[in-house]
Amino acid sequence: MHKQGRTPGMKKAMRNAALLxxxxxxxxxGIFMLVKWRHP
Amino acid sequence: MSAATxxxxxxGEHHPSGIWRWVTTTNHKDIGTLYLLFSLLMFFIGGSFAMxxxxxxxxPGMQLVDPxxxxxLTTMHALIMIFGAIMPAFVGLANxxxxxxxxxxxxxxxxxxxxxxxxxxxxFTLLLGTLLMPGGGPAGGxxxxxxxxxxxxxxxxxxxxxxxxxxxxxxxxxxxxVVTILNLRAPKMTLLKMPLFVWTWFITAYLLIAVxxxxxxxxxxxxxxxxxxxxxxxxAGGGDPVMFQHIFWFFGHPEVYIMILPAFGIVxxxxxxxxxKPLFGYESMVYAVASIAFxxxxxxxxxxxxxxxxxxxxxxxxxxxxxIAVPTGVKVFNWTATLWKxxxxxxxxMLFALAFLFLFTIGGFSGVxxxxxxxxxxxxxxxxxxxxxxxxxxxxxxxxxxxxVYYWLPKWTGHMYNETVAKWHFWMSTIWVNVLFFPxxxxxxxxxxxxxxxxxxxxxxxxxxxxxxxxxxxxxxxIFLYVVISTIRGGPKAPAKxxxxxxxxxxxxxxxxxxxxxxxxxxxxxxxxxxxx
Numbered sequence: 001m002h003k004q005g006r007t008p009g010m011k012k013a014m015r016n017a018a019l020l021x022x023x024x025x026x027x028x029x030g031i032f033m034l035v036k037w038r039h040p
Numbered sequence: 041m042s043a044a045t046x047x048x049x050x051x052g053e054h055h056p057s058g059i060w061r062w063v064t065t066t067n068h069k070d071i072g073t074l075y076l077l078f079s080l081l082m083f084f085i086g087g088s089f090a091m092x093x094x095x096x097x098x099x100p101g102m103q104l105v106d107p108x109x110x111x112x113l114t115t116m117h118a119l120i121m122i123f124g125a126i127m128p129a130f131v132g133l134a135n136x137x138x139x140x141x142x143x144x145x146x147x148x149x150x151x152x153x154x155x156x157x158x159x160x161x162x163x164f165t166l167l168l169g170t171l172l173m174p175g176g177g178p179a180g181g182x183x184x185x186x187x188x189x190x191x192x193x194x195x196x197x198x199x200x201x202x203x204x205x206x207x208x209x210x211x212x213x214x215x216x217x218v219v220t221i222l223n224l225r226a227p228k229m230t231l232l233k234m235p236l237f238v239w240t241w242f243i244t245a246y247l248l249i250a251v252x253x254x255x256x257x258x259x260x261x262x263x264x265x266x267x268x269x270x271x272x273x274x275x276a277g278g279g280d281p282v283m284f285q286h287i288f289w290f291f292g293h294p295e296v297y298i299m300i301l302p303a304f305g306i307v308x309x310x311x312x313x314x315x316x317k318p319l320f321g322y323e324s325m326v327y328a329v330a331s332i333a334f335x336x337x338x339x340x341x342x343x344x345x346x347x348x349x350x351x352x353x354x355x356x357x358x359x360x361x362x363x364i365a366v367p368t369g370v371k372v373f374n375w376t377a378t379l380w381k382x383x384x385x386x387x388x389x390m391l392f393a394l395a396f397l398f399l400f401t402i403g404g405f406s407g408v409x410x411x412x413x414x415x416x417x418x419x420x421x422x423x424x425x426x427x428x429x430x431x432x433x434x435x436x437x438x439x440x441x442x443x444x445v446y447y448w449l450p451k452w453t454g455h456m457y458n459e460t461v462a463k464w465h466f467w468m469s470t471i472w473v474n475v476l477f478f479p480x481x482x483x484x485x486x487x488x489x490x491x492x493x494x495x496x497x498x499x500x501x502x503x504x505x506x507x508x509x510x511x512x513x514x515x516x517x518x519i520f521l522y523v524v525i526s527t528i529r530g531g532p533k534a535p536a537k538x539x540x541x542x543x544x545x546x547x548x549x550x551x552x553x554x555x556x557x558x559x560x561x562x563x564x565x566x567x568x569x570x571x572x573x
Contacts, residue, residue, distance in 0.1 A: 009223040013148035016222060020215045024253045031257035031287060035272055 055555055063158070066150035067555060068135045073452070074157050075132030076445075080524070082124030082164065083438075087514055089117040094476075094510035096493055097503050110493035111179035112171060118182035122299065123206045124164050126433065129441045130302040131156075131213045134241045136452065138217060140546045140553060141235050143226025143562040148219040156212040163205035170195035170202075181491060183288055184259065186273040186281050190266050200263045207252040214248035217241055226545070228564035232323065235544050239326050240305030243333045247294045247301075250337075255291040258284060282347055289340035297336040299433060301329055303400075303440030304371060307393045309544075310447055311375050314390035315382030316541035321374040328367035328374075335364045345413050346420045354413045361411035368404055372397065387539070388462040392443030395470050396436060403431030406481065421491075424484025430477045435470075442469070442520065449527050450534035454552040457527040465523060468516035475509025 055061055055070075065071060093113055096104050105113065135153065139146055147153045170177035175193020178184070192199065221242050225234070234242075261272040262284070271277020273284045304325075312319045319325065341349060341357040375397055384390070406428040410416050419425055442465075450456050479502040484490075488499045495503065537547040549557050 008145065009148060013219040013223040016219045017149055017152070017215045020218060020249055021211075024211050024215075024249050027250055028253035028257050031254050032261070035261065035283060035287070 064154070066146070066154050068139050068147045068150070068153065069452075069553070069555070071147075071153050071157050072132045072134075072136030075128045075135055075160075078157075078160060079125050079127075079129035079132060080521070082120050082128070084517070084521075085168070086117050086120035086125055087517065089113045089120065090510065091514050093117065094507040097495070098507040099504065100495055100497050100500055102494060105493070107493045108176060108179055111181075111491065112177045114491055115178045115181055116168070116171065119167060119178075120164070121433075122182065122295070123203075124160075126299050126437050126441070127210065128160060130241075130244075130299070130437075131210075133237075133302065133306070133441070133444055133448075134213075134217055137448065137546060138220060138238055138241060139224070140549060140557055141238055141544055142221065142224065142229060143545050143558045144220060144224035145556060145559050147216050148224050149216050152212055153216055156209050156216065159205050159209040163202045163209065166198055166205070167202040170198050173198070183285075183292070184262065185288070186262060186265065186284050189262060196266060197263060200259050203259050204256055207256045210248050211252050214245035214252075217245040218249070221245075226558075226561045226564070232326065235305075236308035236319065236322070236325055237302070237305035240301045240308075240329050243329050244298050244301045247298050247333055247336065251291040251294045251298075254287060255295075258287040258291065282344075285344050285347060286341065289343045290337075292343065293340045294333075294336040296429075296432070297332060299437045300400075301333065303396065303437045304329060306440045306444040306447075307375060307396050310389045310393040310443055311378050311397075312543070313447075313539050313541045314387060314393075315379050315384050317378055317382045319374065320377035320380075321370070324370055325374055328370040331367040332364060335360060335367075339364065342411055342416070345416045358411055358413050362408060365404070365408055372401055372404075383541075387446075388457075388459060388466055389443045389447035389539075391463065391466045391470075392439050392446065395466070396439045396443065399431055399435030399439065399470075399474075403428055403436055406431065419484060421489055422484035423480045423488045423490055426490045427477050427480035427484060430480070434477070435473055439469075445524065447539075448546075449524070450538040451546060451549075451551050451553070453527050453531075454534050454550075455527050455531035456534045456538060457523050457531065461519060462523050465516060465519040468519065469513060472509045472513035472516055476506055476513050477509070479503075479506045479509075 055067065056064060062070065062074060065074075092104060093110070096102075096110060135147065138144075167177075173193065173195045175195060177195050178189065178192050178199045180189035180192065190196070221234070221238060231239075261270070264270040265272055265274055265279070271279040273279045273281045275281060308319055308325060339357055339361045341353060342361045345354060345357070386394075406424070410419050410425065410428060446457060446462055483499055483502050483506070486499065488495055488503075534551040536550050538551065539547075545558075545562060546553075548562065
């Protein structure tokens with residue numbers, strides 16, 4: 001029985017989630033860079 | 041093993057009670073319920089805006105609201121229905137069903153799951169609150185094009201903040217879904233053995249992670265253009281307002297698929313169950329969804345043909361858009377082939393799935409018509425487009441959600457819903473939704489523009505017909521509310537597997553499942569591949 005708010009594969013899942021969060025951040029920052037590149 | 045119930049998890053029933061259960065919950069079933077109830081509330085709020093819109097358009101001349109209020113209502117109707125009703129409904133279904141379909145004890149990151157949900161009520165209270173601010177709420181359309189959107193009054197920064205909160209909620213929800221599927225599947229459940237609802241959500245979640253930050257970036261730039269002296273989209277300062285449209289639709293087109301891919305997954309669950317046959321072409325369904333998701337990134341400028349772009353650009357976006365019809369056609373073919381020679385019964389979930397098959401396809405066909413550049417010059421910004429995307433989003437996404445609710449309601453509540461009343465809901469919805477939206481094709485072809493509160497007299501008859509359909513479709517949804525509430529409150533006891541032809545792990549749990557299910561992962565022998573005999 002796992003603790004409330006915890007799951008068995010959580011540690012590995014947290015690492016993957018952090019990577020996906022980073023990917024989202026790249027898209028957010030990337031769109032500013034794209035617009036800046038288009039209109040220097 | 042057959043559909044024997046595996047109720048070995050009753051020792052984990054303890055949970056807080058009262059309001060704190062819901063505020064502090066990390067349980068995927070509770071959070072799924074919260075998402076679904078929230079989306080139902082938003083469905084009725086967004087729907088009430090639509091009723092006012094249709095009442096205003098019942099006859100020519102100004103009747104109920106002034107033009108500024110009308111524009112606020114169309115903008116809010118779209119924002120509420122897209123971000124408040126359809127998307128949270130799918131996330132709610134994902135929360136409830138994905139863990140129990142893949143044999144996981146919960147979502148992988150339960151605390152983040154709680155946070156993902158509880159951002160939403162604040163975001164939408166803020167958004168709806170802008171209607172009461174000086175100058176009113178946003179009135180520039182859900183697309184928020186500058187410079188029009190920059191004319192919004194005091195409400196502007198609040199709308200931008202609300203959109204950011206919705207984005208953060210969606211991205212966190214999507215990340216949770218991806219890692220749950222990647223890390224918590226039952227032993228021996230390889231990716232190509234997952235149920236299709238899980239597959240479609242897996243791909244949708246990646247779309248969300250890729251495009252919600254793009255929307256957030258675009259609206260952040262709008263904010264800095266208005267308040268911090270930048271000119272990302274201001275021609276006067278060397279910026280380009282058309283650039284906003286490109287960025288918006290780079291988000292906006294995948295967003296359309298975010299709202300339809302999980303619906304494909306739902307239909308792929310329901311049709312095999314009630315046709316009592318395995319889904320035809322499981323792998324090709326998965327590849328079709330992946331192809332649609334990929335193509336959704338390279339079609340965005342078909343929303344902007346009349347804005348002006350090089351001929352090569354128009355041709356590129358026309359052909360890539362038409363290409364989407366190929367994997368979509370594969371899916372429609374496979375659903376039809378699944379029905380072929382099946383032992384079909386017509387319970388309410390199946391009726392909604394079949395209506396989806398016919399009516400979504402109508403929306404798909406009018407989509408291909410809009411993809412043709414010279415024809416689109418005629419359709420652009422007309423009621424034809426309004427008819428097109430409402431066929432996709434109402435008879436597509438919303439019908440699939442209603443089908444899913446009827447399909448899994450016995451599992452969630454432990455009670456069977458009233459089949460007779462549910463069928464009334466289906467037939468009333470299906471008849472009136474067509475009376476509502478089908479005439480809008482003709483209005484658009486005759487030249488009626490969208491987003492207007494008044495129109496020339498020659499459009500009166502079809503607008504009256506459309507409004508009558510709208511009022512009755514709206515009223516029909518009260519039947520849905522009645523069925524859902526009465527099923528939650530009681531009804532005949534539902535067995536673990538209420539549908540004879542259903543396959544998959546969720547039907548191995550009792551109805552309703554215990555608070556913590558699959559605390560020990562199911563053995564591979566327990567579940568059969570849902571799509572093969």
